Amino acid sequence: MNFPFPTLMVQGTTSDAGKSTVVAALCRLLKRQGINVVPFKPQNMALNSAVTADGGEIGRAQALQAIAAGLAPHTDMNPVLLKPSSNIGAQVIIHGKVRAEMDARDYQQYKTIAMQAVLESYQRLAAQYDSIVVEGAGSPAEINLRERDIANMGFAEAVDCPVILVADIDRGGVFAHIIGTLACLSESERKRIIGFVINRFRGDHSLLQPGIDWLELQTGKPVLATLPYLHGLFLDAEDAVQPQQAARGAFRVLVPSLPRMSNHTDFDALRAHPEVDLQFIQQNQTIPPADLIVLPGSKNTRADLEWLQAQGWPQRIAQHLRYGGKIIGICGGFQMLGKTISDPHGIEGKVGTSSALSLLDMVTEMTAEKRLVQVSGNCTFAEANVSAYEIHMGTTSGSALDKPAFTINDQPEGALSADNQILGTYLHGLFDTPQACSALLRWAGLQSHTTVDTTQLREASLDRIADAAQPLLDALMQFDQHGSTS
Structure with a gap:
């Protein structure tokens, strides 16, 4: 044809x-x-x-x-x-x-x-x-x-x-x-x-x-x-967060809906998990109890940190940890877990330094160079492989990194707190690898044998939309290359 x-x-x-x-x-x-x-x-x-x-x-x-x-x-x-x-x-x-x-x-x-x-x-x-x-x-x-x-x-x-x-x-x-x-x-x-x-x-x-x-x-x-x-x-969303779905399971995961949240597709696998109730918490919305809180990536980390603080998340996170809850910080969310985030060159916004959540002993400085790389490796807290990607500006240092969450190309990555309640990482797409998703949910407290294969779900959805669009292709085949019907 x-x-x-x-x-x-x-x-x-x-x-x-x-x-x-x-x-x-x-x-x-x-x-x-x-x-x-x-x-x-x-x-x-x-x-x-x-x-x-x-x-x-x-x-x-x-x-x-x-x-x-x-x-x-x-x-x-x-x-x-x-x-x-x-x-x-x-x-x-x-x-x-x-x-x-x-x-x-x-x-x-x-x-x-x-x-x-x-x-x-x-x-x-x-x-x-x-x-x-x-x-x-x-x-x-x-x-x-x-x-x-x-x-x-x-x-x-x-x-x-x-x-x-x-x-x-x-x-x-x-x-x-x-x-x-x-x-x-x-x-x-x-x-x-x-x-x-x-x-x-x-x-x-x-x-x-x-x-x-x-x-x-x-x-x-x-x-x-x-x-x-x-x-x-x-299907991966181009930008906007998809409408909230009805609760699927008993294991509740909360994600603060940061004004400049980036790569919220990180959570698509959790959306699809039948035992997970994933909720994006909007501005001025009451923050409910949860099993796991995930701080997402951000395009303007210091501004989103300020929003997070104004919305009362630090107090809610402290309470969550006192009751044994788990926290994951991804990329910008990882940076927020440290003591300070500095932007001496105004890379993301105003020049200055912001006090962060001080949950991990580390500091972050924004840098002009953006790290863009596809990676693979292993979890340190479980026998599970992970395939992911990094897409961030800034470097993080501190003793918290001495206990990494992952090993990527034989190098330590991320951080895991001494009490095993807090995990931070620069890796996006963590939950897309079925093994890693199951391991992370087990770490957070969900004992489940259910796995979600995002690749299979995506392929099936692409085939569905293609099948539905067959009449469009049939109609287009009636045209010549100049846009006139033959």
Whole structure:
């Protein structure tokens, strides 16, 4: 089978319309057909990221899409990644490496340079693959962001590719979203859109058909597919924390929902564990009793530490420990467990030093160099292997490190308190290895024979979304490479 589009872009009427999922589904479908396909997102803004085989950093969604395509994630799949560190500033990552910390106004001017990096990556991929499925960012109808756009129509115009527009019917107003988006585009941009995808539909399709007929008459463009709402998917979130699920089990794990929490995908395996009740505790929410408290990663550790202290977590953690509870700190959460966190060069925010939780005898200093590496090793507290990745800035030192939590490449990593109640580590993805997940939960007090295989769950979910998206691929096969129906 020959796919008619060397490059096809998937844009959405809103954030979270389903662009990432549609791209992943198309990558899996094309891979099934033996087509050499690759995902691509010119610019991503997200705090969930992945470490690539070439030692860089990209958005988590592009790593998932690479898996769907049967590829190892590579920095060219997401050449520009923005990791917000405040409401107006972000760390700018180009080709997998930190380039600068910029506020929104400065980045707006920087986009011209960023576009060069985007086109370099795109051209390298175009030389290697038969087809590129591109994901837009947010919505192309953001008028205030149109100048120097590199994420949506600005990119589509630059490489001259067709676009499909995805809209989420579950939120309501799907026809208004589509019509309104078209109204905000230029004539040349509207012509690029070859059709629409209505996503997350549930109900009687015959009741939707009059609306589809009206939309196609108004726009002169087809609805290519109506995709169903699929429950129970296990897919890496691009950024936002997924809605809280009903309690699954009796073993309660609490995670403070830090304002700049990063890589909350660390907890996906716990979400899926039938004996675990995982709860993200929001601002001003009462902190309930728990078996395990996990302090997550952070893009702005000192600011999130201040938030944690203001929310009363130090007092709650002290009480938790008095009653024999366990604590795990991951990356930024690990740094918070020490005595101080200093940022003498203003790497993450204001220059200064913050008093931390003083639960482990260690100190952390923020440094400009970011450590990005995939690792494997063993737990020191159990006979269990672990595969994980590091993605952090800062160095930690102190006597707490004399008793490590893991051995990575024959080197000590992390810390385990003398009373065995506190574990700290720079390793992300700890719970994704079934052996390590079981060992950590046993350490925390859950005696269970249940294991969760996140790789298997993810593969099954990718196959489910691909099966559901088969009508979309069938519709796309009716086009020629110029976006006209054959």
